[in-house]
Amino acid sequence: MLIGELAQLAGTSTRTLRYYEAHGLVRPQRSANGYRVYDEAELRVVREIRSLIAVGFSLDDIRPFVACLRAGHTSGAVCPDAVAVLRHKIAEVNGCIEQLDAVRRRLHAQLDEAVTSRGCAAARSDGGLSHH
Amino acid sequence: MLIGELAQLAGTSTRTLRYYEAHGLVRPQRSANGYRVYDEAELRVVREIRSLIAVGFSLDDIRPFVACLRAGHTSGAVCPDAVAVLRHKIAEVNGCIEQLDAVRRRLHAQLDEAVTSRGCAAARSDGGLSHH
DNA sequence: CTAGACGTTGACGTCGGCGTCAAGGCAAGG
DNA sequence: CCTTGCCTTGACGCCGACGTCAACGTCTAG
Numbered sequence: 105m106l107i108g109e110l111a112q113l114a115g116t117s118t119r120t121l122r123y124y125e126a127h128g129l130v131r132p133q134r135s136a137n138g139y140r141v142y143d144e145a146e147l148r149v150v151r152e153i154r155s156l157i158a159v160g161f162s163l164d165d166i167r168p169f170v171a172c173l174r175a176g177h178t179s180g181a182v183c184p185d186a187v188a189v190l191r192h193k194i195a196e197v198n199g200c201i202e203q204l205d206a207v208r209r210r211l212h213a214q215l216d217e218a219v220t221s222r223g224c225a226a227a228r229s230d231g232g233l234s235h236h
Numbered sequence: 237m238l239i240g241e242l243a244q245l246a247g248t249s250t251r252t253l254r255y256y257e258a259h260g261l262v263r264p265q266r267s268a269n270g271y272r273v274y275d276e277a278e279l280r281v282v283r284e285i286r287s288l289i290a291v292g293f294s295l296d297d298i299r300p301f302v303a304c305l306r307a308g309h310t311s312g313a314v315c316p317d318a319v320a321v322l323r324h325k326i327a328e329v330n331g332c333i334e335q336l337d338a339v340r341r342r343l344h345a346q347l348d349e350a351v352t353s354r355g356c357a358a359a360r361s362d363g364g365l366s367h368h
Numbered sequence: 369c370t371a372g373a374c375g376t377t378g379a380c381g382t383c384g385g386c387g388t389c390a391a392g393g394c395a396a397g398g
Numbered sequence: 399c400c401t402t403g404c405c406t407t408g409a410c411g412c413c414g415a416c417g418t419c420a421a422c423g424t425c426t427a428g
């Protein structure tokens with residue numbers, strides 16, 4: 105299949121597919137006229153990439169998964185390198201969640217304080233709007 | 237005080253302070269020779285900006301907080317606009333956490349599957365999951 | 369023959385929050 | 399006077415995953 109068809113099947117754009125190729129993730133054949141030609145395996149590769157991108161992986165993170173598929177495995181996650189990335193990413197996500205949770209608590213604290221002290225933290229003495 | 241001193245006191249760079257000014261968040265006076273001159277109030281403003289940046293707010297998000305301080309309030313979070321941003325951001329953070337949690341579960345599932353089927357999903361052998 | 373629907377490469381634009389020069393002005397000490 | 403060290407404005411660089419043109423080649427239907 106040609107690049108337009110693959111883009112449709114994979115739910116992405118031709119630009120994106122060329123971008124992946126430029127970064128060594130997808131490797132189409134070339135027909136006589138110079139057109140990129142993809143097979144089913146490449147479709148699977150692209151779908152793997154897309155689903156990993158969707159969960160926030162970078163292209164570098166994804167590389168081992170593609171290599172794994174390309175090695176003939178039915179899943180991109182069964183090879184050691186990919187598993188390592190998975191573990192690393194899970195830890196990263198956990199750290200992210202912790203940080204966000206801390207942020208959430210801080211924001212809640214600020215909000216509570218703001219609501220509680222409504223009017224108390226008003227400007228310059230006499231409860232008016234006499235600024236400066 | 238001049239821009240270098242403020243940068244030190246606020247734990248940031250002069251570049252950053254000029255950037256904030258270019259975006260209307262900080263408003264220094266000018267001395268006769270054209271140097272930026274900041275007072276204590278501006279220091280407080282910059283510190284407010286920095287702490288909100290630290291929790292992931294954009295400069296646009298921060299604008300109402302600065303306005304609130306500038307209106308004479310002791311906290312940047314007591315004004316309606318700022319409170320609205322706070323609520324919105326808390327919701328955003330909650331959404332983020334939910335998404336990350338979903339991602340975490342998906343990654344765990346992938347990892348479990350990868351570990352469980354170790355060797356079973358091996359390469360180019362016809363003896364496996366001909367699924368797909 | 370021509371239109372138009374595909375394909376090709378190349379290159380610049382996007383978004384935010386700055387970092388990092390470049391080229392010059394102003395103040396003060398040796 | 400010269401150096402040092404602060405200040406000024408202006409402008410390009412960066413990161414990632416693409417979007418969007420431009421200018422051109424290729425294939426097919428009418």
